Amino acid sequence: MEPSSFSCGHVAFVGAPNAGKSTLLNRLLDHKLSIVTPKPQTTRKKITGIYHDSGSQIVILDTPGIMEPKQSLHESMLEITRRSLRECDLIVGLIPMQKGEEPFDRAFATELLDLWIRPSGKPFIIALNKADLVPESTVSDAKNEIMETFRPIAVTAVSALDGRNIDELVDLIRPLLPLDEPLWPDDILSTEPERFFVGEIIREKIFLMYGREIPYSTEVVIDEFKEQHENDPRRKELIRCSVIVERNSQKQIIVGAGGAALKKLGQAARKEIEELLDRPVYLEIFVKIRPDWRKKKNLLKSYGY
């Protein structure tokens, strides 16, 4: 294809925590890149996923969900979202449909538009996600309401879960991107390094396995990522990482009686890391206490925020 007819650009997915941004990214890439859990605020950093087809390359920026910042960590997460809005060519505002009287959270949608999307000055489309949750007529009314109220370039209703209208979303995005040559080779799914995804897998397992405040008080740091025995085909990668918590009581919960919970965490994470890397690994997890790490700017910086 002639470069002049090829579309390539950056698209930021923004929305509330739990809107389904990461699920949509994974659906578009047909690959589990961004971690997904039923808990809000799973995504803490920008995840770049690259969608390829014969006419376009869409560099998707999956962003942390927009929420009321309660601590320095949240400020840093929101700054990541702001930066993505500055870097992108197009915004996809993701608004989830919901069961019940209100078809979507109108107050939050207004805030998303007035405080985040419009001030960026970028062109935007709205994707009503979770369309599988409500009847077709509710979806259709919600699309009309969004169009009249927020005046996006286009509105579509998708389900990141069952895949409906995902092609239509790509068809809406493509003509709104700059005509440009691809930025990345067509076998690259993300610009983030392997070790980043290893940390994310461990974080996802923590979100899935522990309750209450534990996932939110935890960070994962990869201390060492080393290939062993280069000429040995059975070689194992050595991955040493730290699970950072705020208090000793949280450490005890992560470790569990006789180390059982930590062992389970390690086993679940290792299995998925081996699938990702397509090679065996030794995974060592240490639990470290860093009081109030979410409030300490220097620690947050050292963790990549």
Ligand SMILES: Nc1nc2c(ncn2[C@@H]2O[C@H](COP(=O)(O)OP(=O)(O)OP(=O)(O)O)[C@@H](O)[C@H]2O)c(=O)[nH]1
């Ligand atoms: N029914 C339904 N559920 C969905 C859909 N998309 C996502 N979900 C669910 O919604 C929850 C949150 O999805 P995520 O993709 O983690 O949402 P997110 O916007 O990235 O969330 P944060 O990380 O909090 O910003 C998960 O339990 C998903 O399975 C959808 O289209 N339909």
